[in-house]
Amino acid sequence: MTEKNPNHRPPKARQIDQEALNRDFFTVYEVADLLGFHWQTVLRMIRSGELPAKKYGRQWRIKKADLEAFTTP
Numbered sequence: 001m002t003e004k005n006p007n008h009r010p011p012k013a014r015q016i017d018q019e020a021l022n023r024d025f026f027t028v029y030e031v032a033d034l035l036g037f038h039w040q041t042v043l044r045m046i047r048s049g050e051l052p053a054k055k056y057g058r059q060w061r062i063k064k065a066d067l068e069a070f071t072t073p
Contacts, residue, residue, distance in 0.1 A: 025061040
């Protein structure tokens with residue numbers, strides 16, 4: 001029988017802001033929070049072409065339609 005790490009904590013439940021879902025564009029940080037990924041993972045997916053996004057100045061924006069297409073099987 002394996003013992004659990006005493007320092008292990010279960011992940012916190014995420015509260016998804018319903019008002020945030022009504023927008024057309026999301027930031028990298030918002031997408032990371034919605035999907036449960038680290039923000040650097042989202043950037044990696046954008047740079048590899050796995051997740052379509054546009055760059056405005058120095059910030060990436062992900063369309064709601066592209067995010068829905070990415071998350072649906």
